[in-house]
Amino acid sequence: MGQGNDTSLAGLSVLVVDDEALLRRRLMAHLKNLGAEVAGAETLEAARYKLSDAAFDFLLLDIHLPDGIGLDLIREGSVPATTGVVVMTAQGGVEGAVESIRLGALDYLVKPFDPGLLPLVMHRARQKRQSTRVTEHERESEDGSGFFFGNSLAPLREVLEKIIAADFRLLVNLPPVLIEGETGSGKSTIARWLHRNGPRADEPMIEVNCSALPDSLAESELFGSEKGAYTDARATRQGLFEAAHGGTLFLDEIPSLSPAIQAKVLTAIEDRNIRRIGGTRNIEVDVRVIAATNRDLRAAVASGDFREDLLHRLDLFRLRLPALRERGEDLLLLADRLLAQLCRRHRLPVRQITEEGKRRLLAYRWPGNVRELAHELERGLVFEDSAALDFARLLAEDSQTTAATLDPSDWLNPAYDFSKGEFVLEDATNRLVQIALKKADGNASQAARMLGVTRDFIRYRLHGDRKS
CATH class of the missing domain: 3.40.50.2300 (Response regulator)
Structure with a gap:
């Protein structure tokens, strides 16, 4: 247990x-x-x-x-x-x-x-x-037990199975797992898969979106608080580390936590105990921590946004989820699988994808990865009247956003031509600021940390947008 x-x-x-x-x-x-x-x-x-x-x-x-x-x-x-x-x-x-x-x-x-x-x-x-x-x-979430690996993720599955085998040997004090991957690539689903196939499947799994936790609430949410610890603490509150005792705590987008909270997470992992805000005693917790990030944590350490000691503590079992565009023909197999699920959900007969539709799915870059693919399939199912889906909208959208996707790998491509006027440095900078703000749910300080700039820089760019 x-x-x-x-x-x-x-x-x-x-x-x-x-x-x-x-x-x-x-x-x-x-x-x-x-x-x-x-x-x-x-x-x-x-x-x-x-x-x-x-x-x-x-x-x-x-x-x-x-x-x-x-x-x-x-x-x-x-x-x-x-x-x-x-x-x-x-x-x-x-x-x-x-x-x-x-x-x-x-x-x-x-x-x-x-x-x-x-x-x-x-x-x-x-x-x-x-x-x-x-x-x-608890919140509603998809079932991670049916995660689609395909051929492209076969090496990842082998690593997961080795981690699970080690878990069954240890049973207690399981080492942390770090999952890296772009937004929407399936990090949460992999975390659920790991929990549900391991020795703690019958124990609680708590999921926390760290980017949605305001700094003022993060400590009490994760570690709990005693009655009277602060103005609104009218009763003792159990933290999520404590609630996950014996099970798994999934910390999604962990770099969003402030350095002070990162230090407390490190202590909880190393010492296997926590102390509530306002408390005087340590509470023992046996929690498997799974952390996930869409950022390069080594770069975050270099910029001072992430604690190096916490990175070293988390970086034992590291998993990298490749972007959807890197999974080759598996993308089409996944699309078929998701489309069948969506047809059942909408109580519609199974729809097929045309050959042209398949080519468009493979050609698109999928910045939103699996999540974006699922949404595009559902839009096609609802709005396309033909018997088979061809995703004509993707072609127009891809041509409109090619310059706006701001993928540095494109700029390093020798075939990329800056002289065509598709790239404007001022526009690219503003676009990066908007992307960072969107990822940070409008939090200017967090967006500044993501980009390695000051909060004043973000404010200046926002002010410039309003003037223009």
């Missing part, structure tokens, strides 16, 4: 609420010996105070207390959503145990019980809490 030592509760905090002093002290001593941070309370009022004063991972709660029913803590909202509740009940109190589960408790123990059961119960409850956080984060 990727949990490491199942008897250890190191890094967890537990509040034990029971009016039987001897039992309470015995449970607290046992939990402390297992590495947990422990506090105790014997009444509802004392429990309320401690729950409001500190964040606990778990609440071990007796149902019958001198000043009321323990379950009232759940009913009245005194127990934060991030605190897992395990109820203790006397023999014959099954009805109360059932009620506690209905109210949201994760498990229950019937007194008297062996304290040795606590690690098993806590780990089981922790998995339930992870599931809740994963569900909160």
Whole structure:
């Protein structure tokens, strides 16, 4: 399960609420010996105070207390959503145990019980809490198990299978994986394929688009925060590293993270623990990190936008996804596969691609790669009335954007003729700025880092665009 030592509760905090002093002290001593941070309370009022004063991972709660029913803590909202509740009940109190589960408790123990059961119960409850956080984060995504490799990606599949074989030998503390490739080339799908074919397929996989995380939220989203850590921190929040414990955390477009957050990611990978914002204790996490980028990380290191130590830590199992235009005839096989899926989705009979359409698909550069291909196929399916698709629009679009694609490999081609007037340095610079802004979702600072220029340069170019 990727949990490491199942008897250890190191890094967890537990509040034990029971009016039987001897039992309470015995449970607290046992939990402390297992590495947990422990506090105790014997009444509802004392429990309320401690729950409001500190964040606990778990609440071990007796149902019958001198000043009321323990379950009232759940009913009245005194127990934060991030605190897992395990109820203790006397023999014959099954009805109360059932009620506690209905109210949201994760498990229950019937007194008297062996304290040795606590690690098993806590780990089981922790998995339930992870599931809740994963569900909160989940988004619809394509199934990566059916990734199309074809002949061109056969070497990549061999490398993936070797990584998976190593994963099954290790099981825990799996090394990170770095996936490089252009936007839309299938990096997310490869990450899902790797997770779903490995030993952690039944564990959570959390996907994070780092370029969509504002700097102000990135730290709390990835590492969590304690109640009161900042103005809006009204409750303890579990971070995505913690939610992915035992599974996989996919960090897409990792260079978008600030250097400070990159440093914390490096520490989490190396030390296998994290600390929430405002927290004072380390939380153990066993997470397989898969990072992806559409940038040259070595160039990003040279420009100061990416930490060299993090690159060296990630660059153990490196995968490069070739651009769609580099996959030869596999492009047509992939197009047929995607088109069949789209026909089923639109409830239409299977459409074919004309020979001219195939030539156009092969001739086009596909700057958006597989994602752009899928969109073009769907547009053709919806808007072309003929029985077979020929993608006439591609021909016009390709001729209009040849000069605007700004692929440096074209400029280095001896056959490229600058004298034709297709290339204008001023226009090319403005076009690069617009492309970078689009990739950065309008974030001028991030676009400046991508291009290795100052933010003022970006602003100047934008101002110039508005004036013209």
